[in-house]
Amino acid sequence: MADRKAVETGAPAPGDGEDVAGLLGPERPLASRLARLRGELDNPLFRNAYALMLNGGLTGVLGLGFWIAAGHFYGPADFGRNAAVIQAVMCIGGMTTLNYVLMRFIPQAGRSSGRLILATYLFGSVLAVVLGIGFVLSLAWWDSPNYNQLTDLSHAIPFVVFIAAWNVFTQQDAALTGLRHAGWVPVKNTAYGLVKFVFLAGLAWTFAPSDGILLATMIPVIFLVLPMDWFVFRRLLPEHEELTKDRHHTPTPREIGRYLQGDFIGTVASHSAINFIPLLVAAKVSETANGYFAMAWIFGLMLDLLALNMAMSLTVEGSHAADDLARTTRDALRRTLMLLVPVSLLVALAGPYLLSLPFLFGAHFNDEAGLVLVLLALSTLPKALIELYVGVLRVRSRTRLVALIQVLRFVGVVIGVGVFVHDDHLAAVGWSVLLVQSAVALVVLPKLRRAARTGAPPEPPVPPAQGSSPDPVTPPAPADARQATPEGGK
Known part of the structure; x- marks a missing residue:
């Protein structure tokens, strides 16, 4: 009986301790590791974050393969021009998304979630179309060979349609994340990545238009939306x-408008830092030089997705359980550093060599582009710290500070690119990103550490005014936020 109990509990039985330990010893660490993995996947913060990171990894690998194939099908000039127009579509379509509105309010909107999603789709896509038309009308001011074809209506009309489709396609990821079904994001985007290959091969092997890379990138979006x-x-x-039937609060236009006062500006600046920077570079350099730069920039963005995805998951889970924000922040910070430090160092050391191999991007990669990639990889860690702190601020509804941080980062990089970048000095992009991100990270790091220790302290309850009811959506702002955001908006 004692022996049986010993085996069941994992303790050695008298007289055969070594045998039992030898039998159970190797299994227990494996069982422990499996239990830890199950525990992490049971945590919605990690489950959503890992799903989004898996999405970034899969789409990054597929995207890398897509651009390798495109580089073999098309010459440097066509390659650079197509990359420039794609970045313009993603910049205009992305800056008008309301992703963080969806992630912030869907967890608490209950039966109003469907109307909220439709409203953000409509607002974002209409605004994207307006901005796209404005971009086309401003092409004389850009005067860049990378965008000259858009002056023709046969190119301009599809360009505007692609912008609207990309806007909705991007907001779908935020809707899935807000619904706590981020696991479908990699499924959707992997399907998109595979379909792109089919279109690229079909266009290249049939009539091989000069805009084949653009068409192969954007036509699948329309089919999948x-x-x-x-x-x-x-x-x-x-x-x-x-699951949320007890939450039936419909966010009012005033609440969303108050949120957008800071968050929309910050989101526009954040998206522009990703997509307007390459658009600006394309306006300043030749088609061939832009082809070199585009490869380094696209590969560098794969690293940024790790930090962005963890920050998005932190926003969702923090909104679900604002009282546990400190622990959620600590977990997100720990996992981000654990994943990002080795990956970014590996890319900085090996990335330029690998991408310069002839069978990869040899014709589209030079030493200057390699230096850009190294600097972008090194800037990933300070950028990750900033993104996590921005996630904390969104949960705390301090969107004016979010906007300030995002605008400072964007303006700093734009100044560096606008002043220093030309055909023979593409590395100025990497230096600008690294220096600006590092400076901002040094400022926010103490605040991020404080948030990881204390979270958001609750405000003393304030009796509602007569005839009004307390706001069930927006969590109370922390004490140190009340001066910065007197309206309490996120």
Whole structure:
């Protein structure tokens, strides 16, 4: 009986301790590791974050393969010009998304979630179309060979359509994340990455248009938007509404407007830092030089996705459980550093060599582009710290400070690029990003550490004014935030 109990509990039985330990010893660490993995996946913070990181990894690998294939099908000039137009589509379509509105309010909107998603789609896509038309009308001011073809209506009209489709396609990821179904994000984007290959091969092997890379990138977006929305509204939303049926608060236009006062400006600046910078570079350099730069920039963005995805997951989980923000922040910070430090160092050391190999990007990669990639990889860690702190601020509804941080980062890099970048000095982009991100990270790091220790201290309850009810959506601002955001908006 004692022996049986010993085996069941994992303790050695008298007289055969070594045998039992030898039998159970190797299994227990494995069981412990599996239990830890299950525990992490049971945590919505990590489950969403890992799903988004998996999305970044899969789409990054597929994207890398896509650009390798495109580099073999098209020459440097066509390659650089197509990359410039794609960046313009992503810049204009991305800066008008309301991703963080979806991630912030869906967890608490309950039965109003569907209307919220539709409203953000409509607002974002209409604004994207307006800005896209404005961009086309301003091409005389840009005077860049990378955008000259957009002066023709046969190119301009598809360009504007692509912008609207990209806006909705991007917001779908935020809707899935806000619904706590981020696991579908890599499924959707992996399908997109695979379909792009099919279109690229078909266009290159048939009539090989000079805009084949652009068409192969954007036509699949149009085909995938509607099926994905059907799945969200018919399958995922009913499940979400059932799980959150006790939350029936519809965010009012005033609440969303108050949130957007800071967050929309910050989001525009954040997206512009990713997509307007290459657009600006394309306006200042030749088509061939832009082809060199585009490879380094696209590869560097794969690293940024690790930090951005963890910050997005932190925003969602922090909104679900604002009282536990300190622990959520500590967990997000720990995992981000654990993943990002080795990966960024590996890319900085080996990336330029690998991408310069002839069978990869040899014709589209030079020493200057290699230095850009090294500097972008090194800037990933300070950028990650900033993104995590921005995630904390969004949960605390301090969106004016979010806007200030994002605008400072964007303006600093734009100044560096605008002043120093030319065909023979592409590395100025990397230096600008590294120096600006490092400076801002030094400022926010003490505040991030404080948030990881204390979270958001609750405000003393304030009796509601007669005839009003307390706001059930926006969590109370911390004591040190009340002066910065007297309205309490995120």
